[in-house]
Amino acid sequence: QVQLAESGGGLAQAGGSLRLSCAASGRTLNVYSMGWFRQGPGKEREFVACVNWNGASTSYADSVKGRFTISRDKNDENTVHLQMNSLQPEDTAIYYCAKARRQCYRAIGDYDYWGQGTQVTVSS
Numbered sequence: 001q002v003q004l005a006e007s008g009g010g011l012a013q014a015g016g017s018l019r020l021s022c023a024a025s026g027r028t029l030n031v032y033s034m035g036w037f038r039q040g041p042g043k044e045r046e047f048v049a050c051v052n053w054n055g056a057s058t059s060y061a062d063s064v065k066g067r068f069t070i071s072r073d074k075n076d077e078n079t080v081h082l083q084m085n086s087l088q089p090e091d092t093a094i095y096y097c098a099k100a101r102r103q104c105y106r107a108i109g110d111y112d113y114w115g116q117g118t119q120v121t122v123s124s
Contacts, residue, residue, distance in 0.1 A: 001026045001027070002024055002025075002026045002027045002029070002099055002113040003024065003025045003026050003113075004022055004023070004024050004097050004098070004099065004113055004114065004115035005022070005023050005024075005025075005115055005116070006020060006021070006022050006095060006096065006097050006115045006116065006117060006118040007020070007021050007022075007023070007118060008020040008021050008118060009095060009118030009119045009120045010119075010120070010121070011121045011122075011123065012087050012120070012121070012122050012123070013087075013122070013123055014087060014088055014089060014122055014123065014124050015086060015087065016087050016122070017083070017084060017085045017086075017087065018084045018087065018120060019081060019082070019083050019084070020036070020081065020082040020084065020095055020097075020118060020120070021073075021079060021080070021081050021082075022034065022036075022079065022080045022081075022082075022097030022115060023076075023078060023079050024078040024079070024080075024099070025078070028077060028078065029077065029078050029080075029099060030053060030054075030072075030077035030078075031053050032053055032099050032100055033050055033051065033052045033053055033099075033100035033102070033103055033104040034050065034051055034070075034072070034080045034097060034098070034099060034100065035047065035048070035049065035050040035051075035097070035098050035099075035100055035104070035111055036048040036049045036050075036070060036080075036082045036095060036096070036097055036098075037095070037096045037097075037098060037108065037111075038091075038093035038094065038095045038096065038120075039093055039094050039096070039117075040090070040092060040093040041092070041093075043093075045096070045108060046061065047061050047106040047107075047108075048060070048061055048064055048068065048082070048095070049061065049064065049068055049069075049070040049082060050070065050100065050104035050105070050106070051070045051071065051072055051080060051104065052103070052104050054072075055071060055072040057104065058070050058071075058104075059104050059106070061106075063090075064084075064091075067084065067085050067086045067087075068082060068083065068084050068085070069082070069083040069085075070082050070083075071083070080097060082095070082097075084120070087120075087122045088122060089122045089123065089124045090122075091120060091122050092120060092121050092122050093120060094117040094118065094119050094120075095117060095118050095119075095120055096114055096115055096116075096117045097114075097115045098111035098112075098113060098114045098115070099111060099112060099113040100112075
């Protein structure tokens with residue numbers, strides 16, 4: 001069993017930055033790909049970013065490419081971060097981290113464990 005807990009959400013102004021973290025417990029995650037998804041008001045949950053097991057490969061949704069960076073913590077193999085820069089109001093959503101079943105895919109069904117989510121609100 002894996003438990004995931006997101007932190008770092010909050011309120012930011014347009015153009016600002018936030019850094020989300022996802023801490024895992026119950027199982028070592030250094031052999032799994034990890035992803036971030038988000039769900040905005042009235043929208044479906046969508047893929048944001050993914051990092052492979054050793055951090056060497058990443059994948060991003062077009063809407064966040066160049067602004068967001070996903071990474072694995074250098075000192076804690078069970079923690080993944082999402083650095084969000086140049087935030088825009090359309091980035092407002094609940095952000096979820098998830099453990100991949102296998103590789104870094106983009107479908108919700110490719111992930112088997114999810115955190116409870118952390119709210120990110122970007123004001124204009």
